[in-house]
Amino acid sequence: MTAPFSDSAHTPQTETDRATVRLLPKANARAIRHGFPWVYANELVTDRRTKALSPGALARLEDTTRQPMGLVAVNPLSKIIARMLDEDPEARLDQGWFEARLARAQDLRARLYDAPFYRLVHAETDGLPGVVIDRFGDTCVIQPNAAWAEAHLSTLTAALVAVTGVAHVLKNAAGRTRGLEGLDDVSGVLHGQAPDGPLPVPMNGATYLADLTGGQKTGLFYDQRPNHAFAASLARGARVLDVFAHVGGFGLAALANGAAGALCVDGSAPALDLAQGGAEAMGVADRFATRQGDAFDVLAALRAEGAEFDLVICDPPAFAPAKPALDAGLRAYERVARLAAPLVAENGILGLCSCSHAADLGAFRTASVRGIGRAGRRGALIHTGFAGPDHPLLPQLAESGYLKSLFFRL
Template identity: 70%
Template structure:
C-alpha cells in the first residue's frame, strides 16, 4: 500500500529530539515551528514530525488548539492509520488484559501506554465505553468503534465525552451510543472481592475507575479489623474493597448522592450492607 502524503511539522532548533526518539509521546506547542501553515492544520490531522535537521522522527496527530500540539501515533512516519492499524493496537491491548484478568471487566486501553494517545477504553463485559480525549481519535471514532467491536466481540459501544481533557482539546461534551443499545441499569462489576455498580450512562468518566483497581487491592490488604473512612469515594472504590479485606466497617463520603446510592447498592450486593454507611459531603 502506498503511504499517504502527510504534511510535515518540525521541531525548533535546540529542542530535545532525543526524547521523541527514545519514546516521549508528546510534543508541546513551544517545541514546534508554528508557522501559518502549521497553525492552519485541522485538529486531528496526521503529520510527519521532523527534527530541526529535517530528519523524520514519527507520525503524529496534530492539534494546533492544544498545548499538546503533537501526539506520537506511530514511530513509522509512513504508517497508514486505517481499520487494520486500529485492530492491531486493540488486539495487542486485549492480549495483555487476557493475561491479567479472568473476566472481561477492565481498562482495555490506557491511552499512550497502549499506543492510542488520548484514548481510554473501559470494558464492562459485552459493553465497551470509549473516551476519545484527543482530536484525532474524535475524528476517527467510527473506525475505532468498529475495531473495538471486531476484536473484542462486544455488542454495545458507548462514547463518553465528559471530562476536562476533552475541553483542553477543543472537543464537545456530547456522549452518544456508537453501537447497540444504551444500557438501562447500572452494570455489576466483580472486583477485589466486592461487587461494584457502574453507571455507564450518567456516572463519572466511564462509570468506574478501573485504573484504581491495584490501589483498592493494596488498601484491602491493610484493612483487616479496621474502621475505614473512604473520602471522595465515588461508588465505594476503597470502602468496598476494604470490607472485602476484612474491615469492621466502612464509611464512604462523596458529594454525589447518585454515586453514594450506587455504593450502597454495591455493598448490599457484596453482602456488606450491615457494615457499610454513607455520608454526603464535600
C-alpha cells in the first residue's frame, strides 16, 4: 500500500566512493557506445565487489579492454544491472548536472505546447534513466523508478524547482518497476504541498481532472494526447463509446469536438467520478454517461442490449508488460477487438490501443485484425497512432516506443 504523503530525503553516494565495473566479452559494447542505455546482469562482471555495491551506486564502466565507456548507475538487485548516465566516467551528479538535462527537456516541451501540461521527462530519452516527470501547471509529479534516482532525489528535486519554477513537487512511488529495482512504494511531498483535490488539465479542448495523490500513475496519461485528437476529429455528431476510459480520455475529447454523446466504461469508480467532474466542468454533462464494471463484461452486456455506436475506442492497461505475458496478452487484445467490433455501426470507427512493451506493432495489429474478423466484421486500417512528442522514442531502446493505437473503419 502507498503510505500517506510526507517529506523525504536521500543521501547520495559520494564521488570518492565510485567503483569500476567491466563488461563481459558477451556484452554488446558497440550498441552501448551507440546509445543503448542498459547493461543486463548477464553482460557485466559480477564479482564480489560488484555484488556488494549498494543499489544506485555510481560506477565507471569499462569494456573488456579496460577502455572507459562512461558513468553508470549500478543495481545488483536488478536484471538491468547498469544504466548509462553520462559518457564522461568522471561526471559529477550535482544540481548543475540535473539542471542541464531538465532545461533541455523543458525547452523541447515549451516548443511543443502552449501550456505547461505535459510529460517533462521521459526517462532514458531525456537523459534521466528510469525517471518520469509529469507537469501539471505549477505542480510536478516525479516517478523515480530506478535506484540511482531515488538516491539523488533531493538534488533532482532542487534542480527541478530551479529550472521550472514550480511551487510543488510530489513523488509517486506506485508501479511494478520500482519493485523490480528493490524500492519501496512510499509516495511523498518533495517540495511545497499536495493539492487539496483533483487539478483541472486542459487538453484537446477538453478539461480533465487529475488526481495527483490517489489516481493511477501520475494522475493523467499525457501519452494519448494525439490519439485523443485524432479520434475527436471523427466524433462530430457521433455516438461514442470509450472503454477502459480512466478519467474520460477519449470520451471527453470527443464531446469537446461535437460528439452527440459519450459513454465511458471503467472498472474504477473514482476514475469515472473524475470523468464525470470533467464533463461537468466542460458543460457537457447532459451528453455524458458512465458505466462501471469489468470492461469485458460491459462489452458483452452492451451487445446483448443491442447498443450501437459510431465511434468505439478501447484503451486497456498493458496486457503484455513483459515477454512472459506476451501470448496471454495478445489473446486479451484479440478478445477486446472481438467484443468491441459488433458494437460499431456500419462504416463506423473502432480504435484499439496497446501500451504493452512486449507486444510490438505487428503483433498487436495481427491480434486486433483477428479479433475483428472473429466478430464477423471487416476493417480497413485508416490510422496508426503513437505517443505524443513529449514521450520521445529512443531508437536504440524499443521499450520507449510502447504505445500503439489502431483505427479501423468497419
